Amino acid sequence: MTNPDTKAIHLKQAISQYGVPSILLADDSLTQQFVIKAVLENVGFNVDCVDDGEKALAQIKHKRYDIVLMDVQMPVLDGISATQQIRQQFSFEVLPIIALTGDAELDDQSPAIVSLFNALLLKPVDSKDLIEAIIGLWSPQTDSSTILQQTTVVSDNPNLVNSIVQLAQHPSFDLSGGVYEWVGEAAYLRVLNAFVRVYKPYVVALTLDDQQTLTQAEQHRFFHKLKSAAADVGAIKLVKIIERFELDNHVSINEINSELTLVINMLRPLEVIANE
Structure with missing residues (x-):
């Protein structure tokens, strides 16, 4: 069994080698933004949040991101339409995009849509699966098992x-x-x-x-x-x-x-x- 301290060291080594990954999260759910941002910042990633596809496109124009987390269902401009526009400028290798969806049938029924994304995660998104997907796309040589999970703080209240x-x-x-x-x-x-x-x-x-x-x-x-x-x-x-x-x-x-x-x-x- 891997020692938690060893996992922390491996993750720090990956960040040292590849830099701190910059992640854009596009999701109109406030609670999803809070959760995903907290989970990813706990392991050392930088996260910006927007709540619709148009804002995601605008954000990408003026800042470089290593990974985009794209909710499929959003107001103003949905995640699929936003990703289609992003793919006109950025390839899968240059800007990996992970789809977040509550539609379990999307993978089977919409291969053309799924092919826009580097990966697809079903909601509710498991924190470990999310981090593994990000690490796999951001630093392919890094073992995805080297994830540091923050220990729950025991309050004195x-x-x-x-x-x-x-x-x-x-x-x-x-x-x-x-x-x-x-x-x-x-x-x-x-x-x-x-x-x-x-x-x-x-x-x-x-x-x-x-x-x-x-x-x-x-x-x-x-x-x-x-x-x-x-x-x-x-x-x-x-x-x-x-x-x-x-x-x-x-x-x-x-x-x-x-x-x-x-x-x-x-x-x-x-x-x-x-x-x-």
């Missing part, structure tokens, strides 16, 4: 410790081996703060009749983002309910709303601590 323990023990959550362990307490608190701020209004909105005015595409997009955000905060039961809903497996929006309400209420104590 008893309220925070108790709240996280209660959250981890609740059947709706799973904090083991996920974002919490990768980014540590401080970054996790920022992530959940963003989750509560963004999705709390939908606890009310999802109960209203006007939800029926959403088109099927808009509804798919909303739950695609909510599923990824729920995975970021460890709300594993909400993720599974949305997955069943997307498969049309006799799950109602009211069931999603009920679980989202529970998740918001469970996170509220931690949100208060984060703002203290």
